[in-house]
Amino acid sequence: MQNDLALCLGDDALILGHRLSEWCGHAPTLEVDLALTNIGLDLLGQAQFFLAAAADGASEWRDADALAYRRTEDEFRNCLLAEQPNGDFARTIARQFLFSAWQEPVLRELAGGADQALAAIAAKSGKEVAYHASFAAGWVIRLGDGTAESHRRMAEGLDWCWRFTDELFEDERAGLRAEWDARVDGVLAQAGLARPKPVRGIGGGRHGRHSEHLGHLLAEMQYLPRAYPDAVW
């Protein structure tokens, strides 16, 4: 069960980190370009630790690389939110805001948990995620409270991501919902944005049922190790 948790958190970080890396060279400004790719690199580091914890030296999933580069999409356990395409900058910010606001308390609980190895990873990652959450919330407020155009795009970005948020609170994570709701509502109020209308949530990522986007992402991410297995620098 612990390994499942490490796999879920590792896959979240790996897939979202890859999505953020797609902004490299394309972000609206140099500052934002570096910020998004820094966050992507933070997440990649977290993925390395969590997937190493999820790996089983005796099986074909012997290490983090094997898990990242040799699984097919139905073997990934990331939430659907993480794999959604970047869209425009506002949608990327919406995705990051909703995700980081969830990831931060998840890691906080894990840091105080019984599994020492996962607790250490969570404690280290928590500091990074606190920054991600603050960065994303800052942009939600800036865009929401900005021009008519930025407000419209921010609202659209949140609307678009909203149906993937229920999945974050499945099963044992249900207890975190109230804290997340309060946090999201607080930032939206500051941003002058309405909470998106309730929609039927879409889930399945934790069970390997993904959107059509994940396969395309993996095709790019896994191309090199699949074409040149065990290649080294």
Next chain:
Amino acid sequence: MNDGLPLWEVFVRARNGLSHRHVGSVHAADPKMAVEAARDVYTRRLEGVSLWVVPSAAITASDPGESAALFEPAADKVYRHPTFYVVPDNVKHI
């Protein structure tokens, strides 16, 4: 997009005990965003322990046209350099 955003000068303190040094500039809408941008652009390789950001507009610069009057008089006053006495070997950081 940067056209609309003010410029901020960034200063980084590399270690406790050292002074902040100018490292460059970032574009940002407000001080908080400027600190975050400076953090991402200038300290991601562990370059510092403290950051200052200052609106570039708040800096008053010397006039290059007055360089002759401002700086050249110092050129021939070598006696202002403390190099005419012996510093004991045990005295560091001078």
